[in-house]
Amino acid sequence: MMEADDLLPEGLEDRLPREAAAITRAMRAALDVLDAHGYDRVRPPLVEFEKSLAGRMDGVQPRRMFRFVDPASLRTLALRSDITPQIGRIAATSLAAAPRPLRLAYCGETAVIKADQLDPARERLQLGAELIGADTVAAASEIVALAVEALSAAGLTGISVDFTLPDLVDTLAEQAMPLPPEARDAVRRELDAKDAGGLKAAGGEAYLPLLYATGPFADAVEQLRAIDAGGALASRIAGLMEIAARVGDSARITLDPTERHGFEYQSWFGFTLYAEGVRGALGRGGTYLIKGSDEAATGFSLYIDQLLGALAEPAVRDTLYLPLGHDAHAAERLRGEGWRTVAQIDEGEDPVALGCTYRLEASGPVRL
Template sequence: MARRVFSRTETSDQPSRRLSKALIPSGMATLLPEAAQRVRLLEQAMFENFIKWGYQEIIPPTFEYFDVLAAGLSSKALETCYKFADWSTGRILVLRPDVTAQIARMVAMGLAGQTLPIRLCYRTTVFRSEPVHAGREREIFQVGAELIGSDTPVMDAEILALLLELLRGLGLEAFKVSLGHVGFYQALLEKSGLSAQGQQQAKMAAAHKDLPKLEAILRAEGIDSKIAHTILETPDRYGREEVLSWGRRVAGNNRALIEPIERLDMVYHLLKQAGFQDHLLIDLGEFRGFEYYDGLVFDVFAEGLGCELGGGGRYNHLIGRFGRDLPSTGFALDVDRLFRARQALVTQEQNDLPPVLVVSSIAQYGVAFKVSQLLRAQGLTVLQEQGATHGAAHRERLRHRARQAGIPAVICLAAKASPQTFVLNATDENSWERSPYLAVHELPSWLHRHVYARS
């Protein structure tokens, strides 16, 4: 099981009075140095791909006016967002609960005049109020992308291909992306004659694959047994081309059912041509948890994780809630879950190598700085400190300092006129050895041969 690098606070129902003031709020993330470094490396890897695909970074504000952003939020987001008063205006503010709604607002109010399509990407956090024991985070680190201003199968395929390429670029292999279309199930429910309330309840039950509840909803409204059977069968219809064939048979001559199947078919085969078929599934019962999705939608699942890595879909009318309609699609990934899903971190990255320590006297600071910069230019992490390096007592102090900090090698400047060094390096947990004198330019290759090759 992959080690979890995010530390999150858990609280009990009745924390002791002595400890309660020391706890940070439940579900909030603390990133210690190792975790913070891995977050930045992961974000850097993904953003290098974003840039190559022509996506530009956008940074949304942490909070907004509630009455403005509410137009783009789902009913669930409205229930779980954090609200507070702006003392200067008296208006209600909301902590960012959903980046897509923010970007829709930003595009409508500031970017709508740009050449279309607009390609945007982001890395940020969202905040959602969840019950303490719901097992959900309240602060969620996300990375995502939005493709705005085009409603074609090619653009659906682009955003999905970008997502798939990001995941493969992170070393993930055992993952699946399930493709669906909200229009197919919506058309089935409308055809059935369910009331508006019944349709909403049925969609929620289908989204959770709760077939007994779905059956009870259909029975309560007296839905015809034949179409009720199809509605119950659809959430279990997932696979590959055979699912599309089944959907065509169900659709018959009904255009409201045919069009979602045709769109899914086109996007699926575009991605198949691009070589992504092993990661794709068709799921006609696929829904997203936000009400603004109105076309092709998708979720990402990793083997053994037990929850989705993220997802996204098409929202052709969300931006119109803030201005003029611009057809759009996008996705968001949960960074915490990405870490847990990765089969292996990229151990070849030199930044994953443990740091070395360069020690010198104050008089030799300039030389020590040049040594440190030389090693940093080689991709190594270097700590620089001042202190005595000669004599058994001083060297034992340095060894103790290195052991405590997990540093495998201490580079000491020799007390000579010419800039020479020697290295104290660990041969195992308890044993250290001293290298011969080394010229500065010899250090990088010596460290790789005698220190890092052993790890």
């Protein structure tokens, strides 16, 4: 019987064998894709100094992190809520002299004090890749295509990518569609909320056409192209077209040029990943600047736990029961051939109840 002390805190849960196995398979498949494309895996620590975690990326919020005092240094430590800033620190310090572009991959647990309303999880398994030293169209194209391939290898279908341009308002406000600095936050907010009335009230009437440049990529990019911005959007549109061409028909592409939620530290390009059977976003990516070193980078993060609902049920794997006194050398050879074995510990065990489908006899494996 479960006692009150056995309950887990809100937003945390156990992953039992079947779920844990599915997550592990998806994680390995995605990491294999990253490795095949030349991304070397790094493993930053779970805990760092708060100042370091909060100081490498814009938009990182220390108030979302679990924080405590290190008894050794008496400085404030934090449990990471995002691994990307740690990759920035590694690139700016230990690997500062490594040739660029630097390709790094990672996978590990993250935690937040309070979850988002749409996602109650407070602990997530984050997997991603970072291309350090480039935020060009070519870099963005590689990263988007890599993210789609990783999701496909993990077992996802019906993958879609939603492009956005996080710095669009700042780009247009400088000259093409002038806005005083004090009005820009309000215009960004109303564009993000898709509120035409609020946008007019905020002084952003010229930005109204951006609300309609959303949806399937081919149509939305033409709506964006039709906006008279004195050529200010030409390079952005050309970049989006090139990235979309690289993705091809491996994913459905949409465009929402004014989407800002989740893109607190991205610069000129961002994207969100979705797939059939998964509620909400699977991950995000884009271009950004590593603070401190001021180095450009492009990357993406996936949250592997969220894939569970869309992954196919794992096939039942044959398991070989090893009775007391079995031939240990034969069992070792069979494991080398790919068999999964369960050794008998006590008399009276039921091999079938333990999930076994074969029993090792003198003649070899015999089906139960």
